[in-house]
Amino acid sequence: xxxxxxxxxLKVLEARYLMKKGNKIVEKPIQxxxxxxxxxxxxxxxxxxxxxxxxxxxxxLMTSLNFLPNSPTLMNAGLPLQQLSACFVLPVDDSMExxxxxxxxxxxxxxxxxxxxxxxxxxxxxxDLVHVTGGIASGPISFMKVFDGATEVIKQGGKRRGxxxxxxxxxxxxxxxxxxxxxxxxxxxxxxxxxxxxxxxxIAYEKKQEYNLINPRNSKVIxxxxxxxxxxxxxxxxxxxxxxxxxxxxxxxxxxxxxHVGLIESTNPCGEQPLLPYESCNLGSVNLSNMAVKGQVDxxxxxxxxxxxVWFLDNVIxxxxxxxxxxxxxxxxxxxxxxxxxxWADMCIRMNIKYNSEAAIKLAEKVMKFVNDKGMEKSVExxxxxxxxxxxxxxxxxxxxIKMRNATITTIAPTGSISIIAGASSxxxxxxxxxxxxxxxxxxxLEIHPLFEKAAKEKGFYSKxxxxxxxxxxxxxxxxxxxDDVKELFVTxxxxxxxxxxxSQAVFQKHVHNAVSKTINLPSGATVKDIEKAYLxxxxxxxxxxxxxxxxxxxxxxxxxxxxxxxxxxxSQQLTPRExxxxxxxxxxxxxxxxxxxxxxINEDRIGLCEVFAQLGKSGGCPASQTEAIGRLVSxxxxxxxxxxxxxxxxxGIRCPAPCRVKEGLILSxxxxxxxxxxxxxxxxxxxxxxxGDKKVTSLKINNTNIDDFMKSVSxxxxxxxxxxxxxxxNPVICPDCGSTMYxxxxxxxxxxxxxxxxx
Numbered sequence: 001x002x003x004x005x006x007x008x009x010l011k012v013l014e015a016r017y018l019m020k021k022g023n024k025i026v027e028k029p030i031q032x033x034x035x036x037x038x039x040x041x042x043x044x045x046x047x048x049x050x051x052x053x054x055x056x057x058x059x060x061l062m063t064s065l066n067f068l069p070n071s072p073t074l075m076n077a078g079l080p081l082q083q084l085s086a087c088f089v090l091p092v093d094d095s096m097e098x099x100x101x102x103x104x105x106x107x108x109x110x111x112x113x114x115x116x117x118x119x120x121x122x123x124x125x126x127x128d129l130v131h132v133t134g135g136i137a138s139g140p141i142s143f144m145k146v147f148d149g150a151t152e153v154i155k156q157g158g159k160r161r162g163x164x165x166x167x168x169x170x171x172x173x174x175x176x177x178x179x180x181x182x183x184x185x186x187x188x189x190x191x192x193x194x195x196x197x198x199x200x201x202x203i204a205y206e207k208k209q210e211y212n213l214i215n216p217r218n219s220k221v222i223x224x225x226x227x228x229x230x231x232x233x234x235x236x237x238x239x240x241x242x243x244x245x246x247x248x249x250x251x252x253x254x255x256x257x258x259x260h261v262g263l264i265e266s267t268n269p270c271g272e273q274p275l276l277p278y279e280s281c282n283l284g285s286v287n288l289s290n291m292a293v294k295g296q297v298d299x300x301x302x303x304x305x306x307x308x309x310v311w312f313l314d315n316v317i318x319x320x321x322x323x324x325x326x327x328x329x330x331x332x333x334x335x336x337x338x339x340x341x342x343x344w345a346d347m348c349i350r351m352n353i354k355y356n357s358e359a360a361i362k363l364a365e366k367v368m369k370f371v372n373d374k375g376m377e378k379s380v381e382x383x384x385x386x387x388x389x390x391x392x393x394x395x396x397x398x399x400x401x402i403k404m405r406n407a408t409i410t411t412i413a414p415t416g417s418i419s420i421i422a423g424a425s426s427x428x429x430x431x432x433x434x435x436x437x438x439x440x441x442x443x444x445x446l447e448i449h450p451l452f453e454k455a456a457k458e459k460g461f462y463s464k465x466x467x468x469x470x471x472x473x474x475x476x477x478x479x480x481x482x483x484d485d486v487k488e489l490f491v492t493x494x495x496x497x498x499x500x501x502x503x504s505q506a507v508f509q510k511h512v513h514n515a516v517s518k519t520i521n522l523p524s525g526a527t528v529k530d531i532e533k534a535y536l537x538x539x540x541x542x543x544x545x546x547x548x549x550x551x552x553x554x555x556x557x558x559x560x561x562x563x564x565x566x567x568x569x570x571x572s573q574q575l576t577p578r579e580x581x582x583x584x585x586x587x588x589x590x591x592x593x594x595x596x597x598x599x600x601x602i603n604e605d606r607i608g609l610c611e612v613f614a615q616l617g618k619s620g621g622c623p624a625s626q627t628e629a630i631g632r633l634v635s636x637x638x639x640x641x642x643x644x645x646x647x648x649x650x651x652x653g654i655r656c657p658a659p660c661r662v663k664e665g666l667i668l669s670x671x672x673x674x675x676x677x678x679x680x681x682x683x684x685x686x687x688x689x690x691x692x693g694d695k696k697v698t699s700l701k702i703n704n705t706n707i708d709d710f711m712k713s714v715s716x717x718x719x720x721x722x723x724x725x726x727x728x729x730x731n732p733v734i735c736p737d738c739g740s741t742m743y744x745x746x747x748x749x750x751x752x753x754x755x756x757x758x759x760x
Contacts, residue, residue: 003030003063008447009421016417017074032074033062039078043315047386054315057308066291066301067309068418069284072113073316082321083112084282085331086413087268087338091277092143094122094217099143103150108323110154110162117165117275119265120144121196124217125173139174141181144188151190162190163269167247169196170230173213173222179233182243184649185554192269194545195234196249202539205231235531236683238548240645245271246535247545252515255544257407258334260394271545272413272517273338278330281338281408281514282316284309285415286371289343289424292350297367303374306339310378313337314386314405335389338411338514339375341368343424345431349451354488355430356500361507364428368410368511375409376402408513423450428508428518430493430501433474435467452476452490459483493521494551498534506541515544524552553645577639581605587681591673594658595623598670600677609644609681611635614674627670634674644682651675 005013010029019027019035027035041054061067068074070086077084088109090102106116124130126139144166151162166188168178179195182188204211204227213223234244247267252274256264264274273281286309291302317335322328344364345355353359382405388397389407397404412428419426426432435448448467456462461481469479475492476482493501498520505518520534531548538546586603593616601613614631616624630651637647656669667673 003033003065005029005421006423006450009423012417012420016071017421019079030063033059035078036069036074037062039082040073040312040315040319043318046318049385054311058312061305061308061312064290065287065422065424066305067284067286067312068422069312069316070282070413071417073282073284074418075113077316077319081112082319083114083323084316084320085114085280085322086283087117087273087275087281088114088323088327089117089266089268089275089277089279092118092120092122094124099123099146103147105324105327106147106162106164107150107154110151112323114280114323115163115165115269117167117266117268117273118147119167119169119196121167121169121172121265122216125215125222126177128215128217139177140168140172141174141177144181144191148188148190164191165267165269165271166191166193167196167266168193169249170198170201171212171214173215175213175225175230176233179230179237179244182241183237184653185241185646187653192245192271193243194245194247194267194271194547196265197246197539199250201227201230231532231535232528235528235535239526239528239531239550239553241553242547242549245545245547247271247274248539248543251542252544255513257396257513258391258394259396261334261391267515267545270414270517271547272340272411272515274515274544275336276330276334278326279334279336280320280322280327280331281336281411282313282320283338283340283411283413284313285340285342285413285418285427287343287422287424288341288367289346289350289422292347295351297347297351297363299370302367302370306371306374307378309339310337310375310406310409311382313339314379314382333390334407335405336408336514337406338413339371339409340412340415340427340512341371342415342419342422342427344428345425346451349489352489355491355504356496361503364504364507365510368508372410372511372513376404379405379409382406410512411514412508412512412516412518414517428504428516430491430496430504432493432521434476434490434492435471435474449490452486455486455490456482459486494523496521498522498526498530499537502534502537502541502543502546505546506538506543509543518547520546520548522548522550524550526550577636578607578610580610580639584610589677589680591667591677592660592662593667593670593673594656594660595670598627598673600674602677602681609638609678611638612674612678614670616670623670627674630671630674634678644678648675648679648682652679 013029013032014025018025018029018032037055037059040058041051044051044054062069069084072086073084076082090105090109092099092102102118109116120140120143123140123143124137126137126142128137128139130137147164147166151164154162166178168175172178175195178193182191182193201211203209208228209226210224211227212221213225214220215222234246237244249265252264252267253259256274258276262276264276267274268281273283275281286302286305291298291305293301314335314337317331317337320328320331322331347367348355348360348363351363353363380403383403386405388403389395389405391407392398392404395407397407414429415424415427431449434452448471452470453462453467456466461483466479466481470476473479475495476490477487477492477495479487501518501520505516505520508518509516520538522530522534531550534548535546584603584605586601588599588601591598591600596616599615602609603611603613612631612634614627616627634647634651638644651671652675654669654671654675659669660667667676
């Protein structure tokens, strides 16, 4: 028996999955499936089952490409590593012991091929007191940077780089800093971040009220924020670079089957798998494209595939070699599996149904309900012969009197690599494009969708010139020679209105135990208001979370429409700055910095922003010359067509040893001040465009700090025996290395966290 794979699938398998000795591949794809099927079938020995029957069923599942398990199972089953799970969630409590234990476990998980999710909501906020040491807390974001750095140097089993999810509750005092922590591209690159929004937050939002900020150290209310302003900031940041995402944490726990064991605080890196601390989950996906036969759903084939897949995934739990004992104990106790689907867009095409149509929504509900119901039937069958999951007593299934082998059955994951291997569209996503450049870690691939190519040949409009045009455009909606019925059927992600993206996610979520990973793709011209509407609709339709991505909002994208330019083409199109016109219009902003008052002039011509001048009062020397140099380089970048958002990302957050406190917040450095001025100007332009008003720049958007709260805490300390000086209350200085508040002693500013010092 053999398996039919595309050229791209073979490249992916050779690079990541097939066994190697040194640099030599010593395994064929068919042998990989034999290895995995044999290993997972061995779990039958625990239950006196038929190992040979299981092997045949599992082997047929994978070689038919009707089902594939998550990547760690394909990579590691039957090999010494034997770590088969994709998703893990680790607890991070408010202590150094817990934080660095989690860091150690993260390294072990990433080494073995898994991804990790964390809630940092239990960590006390920045500048809060640490009574044991007499110091001050550096806050959750500082520890996220530690985890990010560790991830950077660990490759998962030598095959993949680790991925993390960081979640912070919206009522955490550091939430504003968290929302903006990935403002600069490249910062915390190994993390996805999501804000956990609560029911209380949405009540405050709907009533246009403030909500409480709660210190997790003592559960005391230490401040308030306007819900609408926070909501707007989340949407604005997502508009800029796709993060943060949001999860509806109360909705997740309303569907938590084991609340008697604990509450869910975090998800895996892509958000589809909410998990308790120390839980892991084994994922796999049914290829819906293969379930569409002659324009109809083959329900018998789908039922058989689903039931054998649940059997396979339950066996994976027993064959798994867990990285730490706590994870093994919790995973075995709940036995969660995550059976999902891929190839949904392909199924719609094969059945001649437009993705964004009522017919597709009805079919999605029917298919996913069938998958969920048949998966539960198999779990009940397994419970009859193998027993229920150990934490069954007191669970939601116990209350419904449904004896289940697994606490959860269904999840919809993004299916990146395994969908390439299966030759299917990713998860429940629409087609990103009909021809595109796919950038993955092993290389770049130029692809055209095979179903479109087949349709073009059958209908007689196929040509090499057409293929090149499709690859260049990605979408076919504006290509005249393509018939309208083909255009409607082969609709792409950017062609689909946001509402249909969310309705599709919501109808699948309706019949999924865990959650759904789906990106709401928006065109580059989408506004912040568009993103806010998407958030509110997803909440209304009972999604468990949402991720949006506006095209071209990041400098590096995994999928790119169009051909890759040859080196000589790139060299011939080097950026050339446009000439400065004789007349420009703009404004001048005065910002106080640690080097004195800075006067920043921002001008624009008929095309857009074109120059920045920055002058430091009457000072001379290095600060003045460096500031002038920054202004010249920024001006050159703007007139060369570099996006102003990219310039702002590079400037914002740069620290120097002499930051300056102003009423709006903290100016970290002279470059930071220029970035603040540009961002303020840009935000004002956007508001002016959206409201058609004549609003002028009234306030600077400066770094949020909790200095006042910290100083109140300092004043409550008994005496100065810990070395703190009340002089700090008048002139706080932020450590340039770790961001903690420094204190004064013996004429020097000292950092109690990392030891940095600067003498005056």
